[in-house]
Every structure is written in structure tokens, then in C-alpha cells.
Amino acid sequence: MMLERPRRNRKSFGIRQMVQETKLHVDNLIYPLFVEDGNKIKEEIPSLPGNFRWSSDLVLDEIGACMDLGLKSFVLFPKVANHLKNREGTYGYKKSNFYLEIARKIKHKFPDCVLISDVALDPYSSDGHDGIVENGRIDNDRTLSLLQKMAIRQAEAGFDILGPSDMMDGRVGAMREALDESGFCETAIMSYSAKYASALYGPFRDALDSAPVDDANIPKDKKSYQMDPSNKIEALREADLDVVEGADFLMVKPALHYLDIIHLLKENYNLPIAAYHVSGECAMLIAASQKGWLNYELVMPETLLSIRRAGASAILTYFAKDYARLHR
Numbered sequence: 001m002m003l004e005r006p007r008r009n010r011k012s013f014g015i016r017q018m019v020q021e022t023k024l025h026v027d028n029l030i031y032p033l034f035v036e037d038g039n040k041i042k043e044e045i046p047s048l049p050g051n052f053r054w055s056s057d058l059v060l061d062e063i064g065a066c067m068d069l070g071l072k073s074f075v076l077f078p079k080v081a082n083h084l085k086n087r088e089g090t091y092g093y094k095k096s097n098f099y100l101e102i103a104r105k106i107k108h109k110f111p112d113c114v115l116i117s118d119v120a121l122d123p124y125s126s127d128g129h130d131g132i133v134e135n136g137r138i139d140n141d142r143t144l145s146l147l148q149k150m151a152i153r154q155a156e157a158g159f160d161i162l163g164p165s166d167m168m169d170g171r172v173g174a175m176r177e178a179l180d181e182s183g184f185c186e187t188a189i190m191s192y193s194a195k196y197a198s199a200l201y202g203p204f205r206d207a208l209d210s211a212p213v214d215d216a217n218i219p220k221d222k223k224s225y226q227m228d229p230s231n232k233i234e235a236l237r238e239a240d241l242d243v244v245e246g247a248d249f250l251m252v253k254p255a256l257h258y259l260d261i262i263h264l265l266k267e268n269y270n271l272p273i274a275a276y277h278v279s280g281e282c283a284m285l286i287a288a289s290q291k292g293w294l295n296y297e298l299v300m301p302e303t304l305l306s307i308r309r310a311g312a313s314a315i316l317t318y319f320a321k322d323y324a325r326l327h328r
């Protein structure tokens, strides 16, 4: 006789739904959108099929279409023209910059959406780094004052949550202080706490043309600020600092190769955990699906579910709109 038969709880769709331990809802998803200056631009990113660079007129339509599907959280990344880039990324805090203009338009038209920013120098930096490069090194502390200026401008423009993706030491505290002093105590910070120096960011850097430039005086990678993929305890150290400095969310990035880190932070902190399912992770699955080697409609939700199961409350993913469309 066999008393224990786990299959009884998998017998039918209804029972399987009833005993499901993890639910993934479109409310958990944040959709990254690339924006650029201009009109009527919808340019596909070759290494990330199905994703586009949008001008402000068309991104408003795209956000409207997503809201109709029940998807209401967005993170915006700017593609900045080369002639606007400089070593200190000053366009990032120029009041009239197109990124801030787009944010104002979005929040005006869709006050209920959740709009998340990117706080980092790289889209604006002629060196392609997240910090100021000085004599071949990243100047952490001078970078902080630029991040503070960007943060205030973004809060003024109406972003609900600011996302420092730069990995400079002390940025969360510096931003929190600057925001509070300027009266933006309600603007939240989603800190990229454990952001690894990963090879999975390629399509994103293609989309923004933001890779470190090839020059002997410029660090060729981001390993002096992004984390070593070997390290786990260091993720706790970074998260400890973000908590003390006033972060509202702790993010792990990338997601799938770092599910253990997501789980670790979930177990150790009371803040909601976000995970960034990055461009390279999506590109792999899209490419295999296009070849007919994987079934996109099955592998896509399984992937997102696994990130949720590991402990993420919020998942930044290029699959967000497809998930919303297929799982309404």
C-alpha cells in the first residue's frame, strides 16, 4: 500500500491551481522602455527583437497599450545623441533634457502609472562609464554629486521611484539626502544593490550605444564598480549599506544566473526585492524560440515564475508586455 501519493494534488487543473505555492501576476512586472529624442521613432533593437527605441509621442501610445493590458510599471532608459555626451554626463541633469520631458508627459497623461528612472552616468558619458573617469580611474565621490543633481531633476519631473544603477559607494545615502533637502521625501529609491559585472548586458548597451569606449585611458570594463560574479557575502554587505542609507527596494541584477542571491536577500531583509531579468537573458530565449528550439509562450512564463519563486516581488523584464498579453 502506498499512503503518500503526491500526484493526487496534481490530478486536475483546478487542484494544481489550488496548491500553487507561487503566483506570478502582472502587478509584479516592470517593463523597461528605451526612449530617444525626436518624433515618430520606433526603431527595433537588433539584438533584442520585439523591443524598440521610442520617441516621446510613440512611447505614450505604447504605455497606453500596456496600461490597457493591466501593466502599469515602467522603467525608462535614455538613448542620448553622441554630441550631447561629455566626460561628466552633464546632460543627465539638464532641466530641459528629453528624458525628463518624456517623464513629465507620461505622468501627465497616465498619473496612475508607476514610473521608474535610471540614475547613472553611462547614457550621458562620452567615456561609456557609470562614473567620471579621471586618469584612467573612476572618481567615486565626484560622481556622487552628479547623481544627486540627476536625482533631484528626476524627482521634479515626476518619477515615482529612482533607480541608481551605477554601483558607486554611498550613492543611495547621497541621493536620499539630496532628495529630502529638496522636499522630495516621498520619492522612493530602488537600489541596484547587487549588480554584477555580467556579460549579459550586451543588447542593452547596443540599444543605448553606452558601452565603455575603446581607449587606453578608459577602463575597458566595469569591474571596479560592478560586483564579481563569484561573490555572495559581498551582496549582503552592499544590501546592508543600502538599507542603512535609506533604500526602499533592493535589486539583484542579472536575475536567472543569480537566483541564489535573490533568495539570500529575500531571507535576510524586510525590504521588497526586485530582480532585473536583463537584456542578454531575454535575448537568449528569444533567439532559441525564433529558431524553433524552444516554445516562447511556455519558456517565458516559466522563466519569470522562477525569479518570483526565488523571492523577487518586482521583476524588471523585457517580457512584461508579452506576459501581460498572454496572461490577462
Ligand code: PBG
Binding pocket: 118, 120, 122, 130, 165, 166, 200, 201, 202, 203, 204, 205, 222, 277, 278, 279, 280
Ligand atoms: C548601466 C545599466 C546597464 C543595464 C542597466 N543599467 C548596463 C551596464 O551596466 O552596462 C543593463 C540592463 C540590461 O542588460 O537589460 N547603468
